Amino acid sequence: MVVRSLGALVVALVVLVGLFLVLRPESHAAGPRERTFKVSVEDGEMVPRELRVGEGDRVTVRVEAGEPVELHLHGYGIEWGAGPEEGAAVSFGAGLTGRFGIEDHRSGEDLGVLVVGPR
C-alpha cells in the first residue's frame, strides 16, 4: 500500500514537472529594446489605447492632444501635460511589470493602459 502510494506520488510529480517544462514558452531571445509610441488624445480617447512593451524596454511616449490634458501613468507615477499647441514626450525604463492605467487628471477619465510583459 505504501509502495503504491509513493509510486503514485512520484509519477504525479514527474508528470507535473515534465508538463511544465514542455508547455513553458522560451523566454524572448532579444534583449530590452527602444520603443516609441505616437499617441493622440481626441475627445477623451487615446489612440492607440493599449501600449504593449517588454520588461526593461526603454519607452518613449509622444502625445498630441486636441485639448489640454494632464496625463498620469499609474504605478510608475509619471505625470506630464500636453496641449493643442505642443505635443509632449516622456521617456522611461519599463522596470515594473503589469498593467498600468493612464489617466487624464483634468477630466478624471481613464484614457488607456500601458502593459509591460515579463521577459
Add this chain to the structure above:
Amino acid sequence: MRPVFAHGFGQGYDLPLPLWLYLYGAAAAVLLSFLPLAILSGKGGGDGGEYPRLDLLRVPVLGGLLRSRPLLAGMRLLSVGLFGLVVSAGLFGEQGGENLAPVFVWAVWWVGLSLFAAFVGNLWPVVNPWGILFGWADGAARRLGRKDGLWLGWTCPEAVGVWPAVALYLAFVWFENVFADPATPRNVAFAALLYSVVTFYGMASFGGETWLRRGEAFSVFFGLLGRFAPTEVRVKQVRVKRRPCFARAAVEDLGMNLRPFGVGLGRPGWAPPGGVSFVVLVLAGVTYDGLLETPFWVEVVRTTPITQTTGLLLTWAAFLGVYLGCVWLCRVIGGERGPFRRSAAGYVLALVPIAVAYQAAHYGTFLLVGGQEAVAGASDPFGWGWDLLGTADFRPRYGMVGVGAVWYAQVGLIVAGHAVAVWLAHRVASLLPAAPGRVVPGQLPMLALMVLYTICSLWILAQPIVG
C-alpha cells in the same frame, strides 16, 4: 470590485494568465483530482476528528502572549476605535482623494482579514466591533439591574438556521459588485452604519450570541474560512466556536492548536438550514466578481443594475442547482443512504478551499497595494493633510512582485486549493454511509464539479481585462 474613480482605487495591476499557464493549471487540477484516490482509496481516516495537533498555549513565550487578557482587551479597544475612525473618515473626510475608509474596508478588512482567517485563524470573534459594542452595552444593562441585559426576549427558531446571514451576505455581495460606487468613502460609511443598525437590532431581538451565529453574515463567513485555517480553539479538548464558552473557561482548560490546513472542514457536522446556500453564495459571489470584468460579460450583457442583479441571482441559482445535482448523482452512484441534507452539507465544506484559493489569487495584489495605501491612510485618515504617524507621504510600491511571480502564485494557489478540496471530498465521502465498494465511483461527480469549477476560476484569471 471594479476600478472606481479616485486615483485608480481597485485598479488591477495584474496581467491575465498566459494561455500555456492556464492549460497547465487545468491539467494539474485534473491530475491531482485522481491522486488522492490512488493514495487513499478506502481508508477513511477515522471520524474526521484525528489529526496532528500542537497546543500553542503550551509553547513558552507565544502561549503567554496568546493567553494575555490585557492584549485581548487592547485588541478589542483598537478594533472599536478603528471602526469609529473609518466610519467618521467615510462620512466627513475627503471624498475625492486620499481617504482611509474605502482602503481599510475593502483591502485591509475584506481581503486582509478573510485571508488571515483562512491562512492563520479566525480573528473575527475577537475583533468584531458589533459584538464588542453590544457586549459592552449588554453588560452595562445587566449591571444596572436588567436581568436579561439588552435582550428583548424573542427566540429564533432552529428551523431558521443561518438564512438571515444568507440574506445579509447577499446584500453585501450586491453592494460590492452591483452597486454603482462601493468605493466612495461616504457610501462605505453609510453601508457600515446601516449594517450596524440591522445587527444591533438583531442582537437585541434574539440575543447577542444567537444573532452572531445565525444572522451576522461576517461571523458565519469568517467562521467558514476559519475552518480551513491551521489553528483551532478548544475548551477541554472539545472544539469551541462560542465566545462565552471561551471567555468563561478556566485558563488551564483552554487550548489553541496548530493543525494541518483544511482538516477543520473534513467533518460532516455543520448543517444548519441555509448553510449549503451560504457556502454556495460565497463561491458564486467571488466568481461573479471576476466574471463581471471579463469581455464575455461586458460585450454580451448590457450592464445595467437590473441585469447585474439578475446575473448575480442567476449565478447563485445556477451554482446551487449544479451543486445539488452533483450531490444527488454522488448519492445515486455511491449508494449513499441517510438524509440528503447530510450529504449536501458535508460536501459543501469541501468547496471552501477552492473559494479561499480564488480569493487569494484574485485579490492578492489588491491587498499588497491596498495595504501599503492604508499605511499612508493611517496618518491621514480624513484626507485633510494630517500626518499623525509620519507615514502620510508613504507611496505604495507597485510591481513589487513581478507579474511572472504573480502568475505562478495564482496558479499554484488555485491548484493547491483544488487538491485540498478533492482530498476533503474524499474524506467526507468515506464518512457518509455508502454502499461498500462504491465509495470511489460515488465521488466522481463531485470531482468533476470541482475540476469544472477550478477550470472556471483559471479561465477568469486568463481573460483579457476590459476597460
